[in-house]
Amino acid sequence: MNKAVTLTVVFGLGGLCGYQLGGDAPLKLEWGTAQVELDSTVEAAVPSVQQVDNNNARSRPVVSPPSTDEVVRRLSVQTPKSQFEGYRALQQLELLSSSAIQDILLSLDESQAQLKGQIAWFFAGKFPEQSFMLMESSIGEDLATTLFANLALNQPQMMYEWLQQHESDFVFMFPAPEQQLERKMVLLQALSVFPDWQWMAYEEGIRLVRESVRPQDKWSRMGLAQTVATANPVAAIDYALTQHQGLVDVTLLNSALAIYAKTDPMEAKKLFLENQGYADEWAVNALLDNLFSRAYFTDAYQLIDSLNDKKMAESVAVNGASKIHIYGSEKVTEFVASIKDPSLKFKAVSAATQSMAIAGYPVEKLLEIMDGNLRDVSVAEKAFSYAWTLKTGYKDNPQSLAAYMSRMKFNNKELAEEVEKVLGYIKDS
Numbered sequence: 001m002n003k004a005v006t007l008t009v010v011f012g013l014g015g016l017c018g019y020q021l022g023g024d025a026p027l028k029l030e031w032g033t034a035q036v037e038l039d040s041t042v043e044a045a046v047p048s049v050q051q052v053d054n055n056n057a058r059s060r061p062v063v064s065p066p067s068t069d070e071v072v073r074r075l076s077v078q079t080p081k082s083q084f085e086g087y088r089a090l091q092q093l094e095l096l097s098s099s100a101i102q103d104i105l106l107s108l109d110e111s112q113a114q115l116k117g118q119i120a121w122f123f124a125g126k127f128p129e130q131s132f133m134l135m136e137s138s139i140g141e142d143l144a145t146t147l148f149a150n151l152a153l154n155q156p157q158m159m160y161e162w163l164q165q166h167e168s169d170f171v172f173m174f175p176a177p178e179q180q181l182e183r184k185m186v187l188l189q190a191l192s193v194f195p196d197w198q199w200m201a202y203e204e205g206i207r208l209v210r211e212s213v214r215p216q217d218k219w220s221r222m223g224l225a226q227t228v229a230t231a232n233p234v235a236a237i238d239y240a241l242t243q244h245q246g247l248v249d250v251t252l253l254n255s256a257l258a259i260y261a262k263t264d265p266m267e268a269k270k271l272f273l274e275n276q277g278y279a280d281e282w283a284v285n286a287l288l289d290n291l292f293s294r295a296y297f298t299d300a301y302q303l304i305d306s307l308n309d310k311k312m313a314e315s316v317a318v319n320g321a322s323k324i325h326i327y328g329s330e331k332v333t334e335f336v337a338s339i340k341d342p343s344l345k346f347k348a349v350s351a352a353t354q355s356m357a358i359a360g361y362p363v364e365k366l367l368e369i370m371d372g373n374l375r376d377v378s379v380a381e382k383a384f385s386y387a388w389t390l391k392t393g394y395k396d397n398p399q400s401l402a403a404y405m406s407r408m409k410f411n412n413k414e415l416a417e418e419v420e421k422v423l424g425y426i427k428d429s
Contacts, residue, residue: 071092071093071096071104072104072107072108072115090118090122093119093122094126098123098126098127098130101119101122101123101127102123102130102134104119105119105120105123105134105143106143110142113142113146116142116143116146117146117149117150120143120146120147120150121150121154123147123150124147124150124151124154124155125150125154128151128154128155128158131147131150131151131155132151132158132162134147135147135148135151136166136169139169139172139173140172140173144173145173145174148170148173148183149183149186152183152186152187152190153186153190156187156190156191156194156197157191157194157197159187160187160188160191160197160201163184163187170183178214181208181209181212181214181217181220182220184205184208185205185208185209185220185223185224188201188202188204188205188208188224189201189205189223189224189227192205192224192227192228192231193227193228193231195231195232198228198231198232199228199239199243201224201228202224202225202228202252205220205221205224206221206224209221221251222251222255225249225251225252225255225256226255226259228252228255229252229255229256229258229259229260230259233256233257233259233260233263234256234260236252236253236255236256236259237253237256237257237260237271239252240252240253240256241253241275248275248278250278250280253275253278253279253283254278254279254280254282254283255283257271257272257279257283257286257287258282258283258286258287261283261286261287261289261290261291262286262290265287265290265291265294265296265299266296266299268287268290269287269291269299269303272284272287272303273303273306276306276307276308276309277308279312280312281312281315281316284303284307284312284316285315285316285319285320287303288300288303288304288316288319288320289323291303292320292323292324292327295327297327297331297334297335300320300335301334301335301338301339303316304316304317304320304338304339305338305339305340313344314344314347317339317344317347317348318347318348318351319351320335320348321335321336321347321348321349321351321352321355322351322352322354322355323355324352325352325355325356325359325361326359329356329361329365329369332352332356332369333369333372333373335348335352336348336349336352336369336373337372337373342376342377343377345373345374345376345377346374346377346381346382346385349369349370349373349374349385350385352369353366353369353370353385353389354388356369357389357392357393362393363389363390363392363393363394366389366393367386367389367390367393367404370382370385370386370389379414379415379418380418382415383415383418383419383421383422384422386408386415386419386422387419387422387423387426388422388426390404390405390419390423391423391426405419405420
């Protein structure tokens, strides 16, 4: 018997039964030679490891593979009460052979397309070689197209190589040109996450989109760019700037900058400012959001101030102003105060106060932000903002509205008169 195991068991039994191992115990340890002598009665009472294994083997139930009819029956149940049973049935596919699963797939008709898709997905993942054979033998049937779709995601490398030799079969499965493009783009997107394949897949996807006459296919290129950039945003930025056919790939660059901003917004900001001539509003807004979420507020303000494109600066400032209140009203004041251009500041204040009003901020807080940041804005420009804020904020409190207008007349009679005109217009309309 394995003495080390016996020793462990004896100590365990001694603790459970209250044995004391002292000077009178028939136990002798010699650590130098690793010899262990145990009382024969104790050793006899302890089952051997082999005996334990044999007993467990005898007591362990033998699991037989379920019948294919039983698996199909369980998978076909669609009631919410039986969803767990359906999940257990999917697990039971693990117990079936590839031929048994093929029999199930071949037995399902068109009314069971969803079930066929579930099983084909499993089959393509576990038995890819058999799946290719079944697909080839089923070309012209729905099963072939189902297997193709699942293999393209489960085994994109094998599927791409298969496609090079079976283009005619592929066209037969998907005769419409738009279907062919969509299927190939899905395949290339799955392939693009593999380092050895991604740039080939990306360039092939660009070529397919370029040859397409459908304007909506540009979104397929954006999806491919985002997938490649997600796999490695730094490599994607480098590729977009230096390795794409001698040109800057604007789509890939912006996708990569937006994704990189999620993990390292400060470095993404640096790269953006170095290449802002190629950046778009989507990437800048993504960068701004991530600077906010990491509490890099000063850097966010500097980003807007550094934008060379005034139209982009306005869009980003308004977007940022409408969101920053979730970090506290003091950040709204800080944000709009950082904007130097009076016209842009006015638009940012308007966006911020409207968003804060919807979020439930008290009207007094909105007016405080407006009073503190719109001094340099002309009366004609800011009158409507004041009127809208007062009308919506004090719609159920005319006394507070009258009190505020009285104070405004004392501080700025010209503005008060203009605001009253606008209030009358809003009321009349």
